[in-house]
Amino acid sequence: MPSLDIRNLCVSIGEKPILKDFSLSLPKGEVHAIMGPNGTGKSTLAKALAGHEDYTITGGEVFLDGELLLGLEPEARAKLGLFLAFQYPCEIPGVSIANFLRAASQARLPEGQEVAAVEFYKKLHGKMDALKMDRKFTARSLNEGFSGGERKRCEILQMMMLEPKYAIMDETDSGLDIDALKIVAQGVNLMRGPELGVLVITHYQRLLDYIVPDKVHVMWDGRIVKSGGKELAFELEAKGYDWVSKELAPSAKN
Amino acid sequence: MSVTLAETPAPVAATSPALEAVFQAELAQAREPKWLADSRREAWTRANLDGKISESGIVVGKSDERWRFSGHKGWSLEGALRAKNKYAGKLPDIFAGGHPLDCAGKLTYADDILAAQTPVSAELARQGVIFLPLAEAIAKHPELVREHLFKHDHALGGGKFLALHQAYARAGTFLYVPDNVEVPATFFVTHWAATPGAALFPHTLIIAGANATVNFLDYFGSVNTTSEAWVAGAATIIAGSGARVFRKSVQNLNGHTLSYQDDTVICGRDSDVRNIAVHLGAQRARYESYSKLNGPGSNLELCALTIASGRQEFDQRTFQDHAAPRAKSNLLYKNALLDESRTIFAGMIRVEPGAEETDAYQQNRNLLLNPAAEADSLPGLEIQNQNVRCTHGATTSRLDPEELFYLRSRGLPKNTAYQLLVFGFFEEVIQRVENEALAELLRKLAREKFGK
Ligand SMILES: Nc1ncnc2c1ncn2[C@@H]1O[C@H](COP(=O)(O)OP(=O)(O)O)[C@@H](O)[C@H]1O
Ligand SMILES: [Mg+2]
Secondary structure, three states, rough: OOOEEEEEEEEEEEEEEEEEEEEEEEEOOOOEEEEEEOOHHHHHHHHHHOOOEEEEEEEEEEEEOOEEEEOHHHHHHHHOOEEEEEOOOOOEEEEEEHHHHHHHHOOOOOOOOOOOOOHHHHHHHHHHHHHOOOHHHOOEEEEEOHHHHHHHHHHHHHHHHHHOOEEEEOOOOOOOHHHHHHHHHHHHHHHOOOOOEEEEEEEHHEEEEEEOOOOEEEEEEEEEEEEEOHHHHHHHHHHHHHHHHHHHHHHHHH | OOOHHHOOOOOOOOOOHHHHHHHHHHHHHHHHOHHHHHHHHHHHHHHHHHHHOOEEEOOOOOOOOOOOOOOEEOOOOOOOOOOOOOOOOOOOOOOOOOOOEEEEEEEEEOOOOOEEEEEOOOHHHHHEEEEEHHHHHHHHOHHHHHOOOOOOOOOOOHHHHHHHHHHHHEOOOOOOOOOOOEEEEEEEEEEEEOOOEEEEOOEEEEEOOOOOEEEEEEEEOOOOOOEEEEEEEEEEEEEEOOOOOEEEEEEEEOHHHHHHEEEEEEEEEOOOOEEEEOOOOOOEEEEEEEEEEOOOOOOEEEEEEEEEEOEEEEEEEEEEOOOOOOOOEEEEEEEEEEOOOOEEEEEEEEEEEOOOOOEEEEEEEEOOOOOOOEEEEEEEEEEOOOEEEEEEEEEOOOOOOOHHHHOOOOOOOOHHHHHHHHHHHHHHHHHHHHHHHHHHHHHHHHHHHHHO
């Protein structure tokens, strides 16, 4: 079955090991949630998968629909169908959302083929409407001067435009008020289907009320310590991360 | 009115007999009014003071702080000559194939010789707009020209160049827009360096009456990529009360040209003046910008974009002189440096004693695209008044790897991502020209600098 298959992944930042023998299989068509406290390595996982050069892979393998992901340039991973919605998307002055997305769409076309402008804008405006984004945003520099919520919405817009096979959403819910959260969740739910696998990274259970996951994984100290159905999120919410550190973590190490 | 040599005041021995001969010959041929001929002789004398001008160059003092960091000491004049014949080749159309520029009038020079001219409409002429080649304006409107021509001098270091310019400058533009006349279309002037070894002295004089609106574009280019040239140009912009003047200049001379450019801006009461300069060409280019906020409540925006490549050197000196209360000035100079290029920015804000409630801002931002490139920055303030707000700053940075990663993670190849970021750096200035034709041209010229 097509999947994003992470096997025994070990990742260090400098000399410091962050991900320790991390394994997870995300079948296409499913939505999985990863929950875990701050500093446990969730963003490290996301960025290492996307190919950030600060993260050193010290072991393990990742397959995207059977293709080796590790070792590829970030742009090659994107073209294979991986998308990362960043926890902290950076500002890109002077590069408008429209131009940027057009260049990104262009990069996915075979040599010699051009993005058709009319269709492109039609699609872009359609997605913006769905996310209740003002169309004026297309001319604005990417993330420059955006509020936290606007940035996250812009990440989802990019995801909707680029139509990945696997999307990792790194704390897309943080910094969103409840209305924005609903809009973002609605955008993701629109995309849900047999052609997309989603890894939702979150700190809180709240987002999962709106994007209902097929599976929930609890992460602690660089690895998954418990997996279960969506009810695991409620259990975690009720028992707190203390429960993870005291009960789940020790048993997972054995 | 002709001037004979007999009327010449006590001559000063020029360092170079050859240059002296050219100067005298052009002066005699021009048959200018006495005040102007006198002024040219005086300028010629100044240019020759200290024996520091000759065919082999203009020497700038090693100890002169205003030339600090400047890489070379002499500006060679060797081989520089005044073109005698009209350039016979076809001159390029810089807007060809792109958005057309909406022009109020056009002048085209090659080697300081008028090549083409589109006068203003009958309607603008009826409203009193004067847009003429400088030499023609001197003949037809001597008193109006006399009031403003070569009146402003400053001490940013290029005095000798300016003196030389004043001695020779006959090519260029005289623009007078009377009170309350608004011209939204652009006055567009092009100066081409064509003949190998040509020396050019292009001049621009813009006078905007009270509440007038003026848009102006100067373009300096070379007809080929191989001919050497020597260009010493100057522009003076005088904005009357409440005038809105927007002047843009593009220096895109070829890589064998030495370019000196001087901009002087005088802002009247409540005027709104913008001067945007784009520097792409020349082997070495020195740009001096002196602005005087002379009228209370005036508002000035100074902007520059420089793309330096190869071994180009761009040396920029600016002075924001606040002489009146409640005036605002905002300077943003952005430099992108490739290869082994160099840029120098030295800026000064002076707030004179009476200039209460001054709001002055100065920023120089350098983007280093190669470790071998070098950007020097010397921001400065001189405040003789307490009740003011002045800020200045300079940053030199490389492309942010996080931004690069962000774009690449969306599937953009490294090169494309790199270019988007670099062009993003330019956009802040390009968008400020608020003219689609020019913005498009600037993007095209910028791409050419990156070899595509
Ligand atoms: N660039 C970095 N340099 C050094 N340490 C880092 C860096 N980024 C993250 N870390 C460390 O790695 C660990 C995991 O961080 P992160 O993956 O951001 O966690 P999470 O996303 O789960 O909050 C933390 O201890 C953090 O301090
Ligand atoms: Mg994180």
